[in-house]
Amino acid sequence: MSNQNQNSHLTAIERTSLSYPARILITQKKIKGKVLDFGCGVGKDVELLKEKGFDIAGYDPFYFPEFPTEKYDTILCFYVLNVLLLEEQAEVLMNVSHLLKPTGKAYFAVRRDIQFEGFRMHKIHKKETYQCIIKLPYVSVYKNENCEIYEYESYTSLHKGNTNLSPFLIGEEGRELIVETATVFSFYDKFPVSEGHALIVPKRLVSNYFDLTLKEQTACWIVANKVKSILQGKYNPDGFNIGINVNEAAGQTVWHSHIHIIPRFKGDVENPRGGIRGVIPGKKEY
Structure with a gap:
């Protein structure tokens, strides 16, 4: 992570229920095979999806820092890109594409309710955190005023x-x-x-x-x-x-x-x- 953006992990939300993008993708039957939650934060989605019978692992550079060594059929990346600087976003996209099986698919959920871009004082942690608007050149499989989910497949496949x-x-x-x-x-x-x-x-x-x-x-x-x-x-x-x-x-x-x-x-x-x-x-x- 860039030294300019040391507090991105503070944007992780501690939830008690499954995240909204995860619920959408379950409804659409998109989560298949061996699954990785990339940038899983505190890991609640991993825990709850395991309970539902999914074969899922989690990676987060702050909370679960052991980098994956396997390839995955499905990779989830929810609300990660919105809190990263451009060079950090590129690193995430490269890592996800590298960890995906040739026939696999990744799902990037991004926020659509961000009022302004840049550093702001986090309401709870009282430290500067970054947020930005994300648009990706991939197929959009879901969108409302708060959230959009993109589906990524390998360019060469x-x-x-x-x-x-x-x-x-x-x-x-x-x-x-x-x-x-x-x-x-x-x-x-x-x-x-x-x-x-x-x-x-x-x-x-x-x-x-x-x-x-x-x-x-x-x-x-x-x-x-x-x-x-x-x-x-x-x-x-x-x-x-x-x-x-x-x-x-x-x-x-x-x-x-x-x-x-x-x-x-x-x-x-x-x-x-x-x-x-x-x-x-x-x-x-x-």
């Missing part, structure tokens, strides 16, 4: 085969998603240079990286940092090459801008000296 969105989505076999945010998705390269070779791709179909907006470029690098962390934990490489091919003269062959993150291992080439300079082999040494 939901749009499999849709080359109008991206040439990377070609084929019916799909791509294994690593993480996703509202504007960027990442997956493993179909023809990897090394184990764990990953691509970071903006959802907007732009061929030249430098034609992306600054906001889109920033979002790509937020995802790149997260993917690097995941690859480090999964493959334990000794280094990385990170690069972007811009235009045919620089080797670009897929006309959707993307960042390569290539894990490197000691001994994978005879002489790694020069690294990225090797794009022109004769000038690698200096």
Whole structure:
């Protein structure tokens, strides 16, 4: 969590009954299989859904800080994003997408009754807490004046085969998603240079990286940092090459801008000296 927003956990509500979004999703029969309540607060929904027979676990960075290691069929994330800063919201979206099974679905409940955005003095705790309005580019499955519930599915599963969105989505076999945010998705390269070779791709179909907006470029690098962390934990490489091919003269062959993150291992080439300079082999040494 950001040092600027240390009190987000104070917004957790201690309830005695099931939360409103949970009741809506039960009615709609959306909660299925192995379930995770991400940002569960004090854990009342987890407790009450267990009593109803659901196979559910809870995670909260303050109250239940042991980060999940499994994949889930359904992930619930209720009223979490509204109390987080932008970079914290991106971290939640990436974590949820990473923890979801390829065929799973996540449900983000957000408040629709917020009067103003920014820091405010919490009425009970008398400490500054943050709140903001959230809009997500996902399907809305419920909305009233107080609450909206979005349904999220993996971008690579939901749009499999849709080359109008991206040439990377070609084929019916799909791509294994690593993480996703509202504007960027990442997956493993179909023809990897090394184990764990990953691509970071903006959802907007732009061929030249430098034609992306600054906001889109920033979002790509937020995802790149997260993917690097995941690859480090999964493959334990000794280094990385990170690069972007811009235009045919620089080797670009897929006309959707993307960042390569290539894990490197000691001994994978005879002489790694020069690294990225090797794009022109004769000038690698200096």
